[in-house]
Amino acid sequence: MTDPRVLLDPTGEMEVAGRQRLARPASLDGLTIGIMDIAKSRGDVFLDRLDEQLSQRGYKVRRYAKPTNTRVAPLALRQRISTEVDVLIEGLSD
């Protein structure tokens, strides 16, 4: 008999790459703040207000949007954001 106690792993067996979070900036002064709209209904209302508040305080804000909330953000968009802003505010969902 083969050993019935040896099982085959049903998982993806992926090594999850451990990534260190970037250090939280001590201050937002001089930084560019990204705001990412994931295209969830009425998310823009909240994010517009945030944009307004941040801009009034003199921060530089850049806006981004996903084409649809149902899919992950396109790679090109993610790469663009990573090169254009220092911090990002992203609504996750409901």
Place this chain on the structure above:
Amino acid sequence: MLAPPDGLVLVAKRDCPTCVLIEPVMRQLAFSTSTVTVFSQDDPGFPSAVGGVVDDRHLEASYRLNIEIVPTLIRVQGGREVGRVLGWHRGEWEALAGMSGLGAGLPDSRPGCGSLSVEPGTVEELAVRFGGVTFAARRVEVADRQDEIEACYDYGWSDGLPIVPPTLVRVHRMLQGTIRDAREIVGLVPPNLAPCSVEKVAINAVMAGCKPEYLPVVLAAVEAVLDDAFCMHGVLATTMYVGPIVIVNGPIRHRIGMNWGVNALGQGNRANATIGRALQLVIRNVGGGKPGGVDRATLGNPGKHTFCFAEDEDDTIWEPLSVERGVLSGTSAVTVFAGYGLQGVVDQLSRTPESLAKTFAACLGAVQHPKKFLGADAFVVMAPEHYRTFREAGWSKARTKAAIEAELRIPARDVLEGVDGIAEGMPAAMAGKVLTKFRPGGLNLVRAGGKAGLFSAILAGWAASGERGSVPVTKEIKS
């Protein structure tokens, strides 16, 4: 096992009346020539009075010699088999042995018995032990005193119900259900976008309780949900109830014994129950999609354990779903739909198609919310007694669908936000428009259910149905 030496090779077992009958013949051969190798499958003391019987209770020689019947007599020359006789046939034995006068007094022939190496379950066991079968998946050893099923829970492999431990033999047996290479990559499974091989699908199919003949259906279902148009990542991640619903068409429904009749959407049929479950286990285990992780469903639905059924194709007036979606008639296919449910359609009084179409429309109007339009798709599962009303009136599927959709057109002003004292509804900007409940192609009709009962069902779809989210995907089932 070393290759048998040149000469005669004889494989037998005591638990075979023919082998016992010809025991004197085996002795005759053993005494007359030094080049007879006898393998005994169940008792190294059999045949008696024959020296050097090789103990083959582990069946390695029987497997490697591809023995199906005992006794089997084989002639080996130059390391290669040149002749074989199954069972006892005096003339053939004498010819192969190059001897005469074998088994004087015995009947001229007797059929043999089945070899122990081909007993049910043994073939795959031997293939794994001796046949060079390899697996790409990591091996996980369960501790000596640990319960295997509990261990699978501990590893996080279960959907909450007990699973069948995926042993090497079970997975090998499952892989016999397809001609596809176990290493073939079926696709990338979200959310981790993990490459998923046929072998990984087979492992999860074992755990779900599938039979090998279901594997092609599971593979097609996996391929269907991994089609970008289905948007499996979003279907998994959404806070809505949805999960993949699998609908099977074509001759494979018969071959694997699926249910499209009584209780078609319920419990009790192994194929229906385990195919849908295997698909969900692939998402969970290969893709890493787990509730509370990327699966953010507020409530989910019981169909996220399994939701799979076959369509009733016994009546040919309404084309099956697969044919409607471009698959050749007579070809097996799966269609996946991001949905949940069911919501009942109870109408015991309508006897005209016009009345019944209005009933379906009225019930479909409640999908998501009576005041929400153009969001979710829906599948109607029409029971035979409702279907009869349309069929007897000569209504095609297209006509029936059109009649239902016509009833679902409504002036937007009646369903705007705030109308009827309900905040929910369509945006005020739509005032003045006429709305349809479903996007073009968003309403589908399939048939299933027991012969009695004027009870159909609606399976509602994701609020993000359509191009921006998920559309139903159909895939042919390959072998």
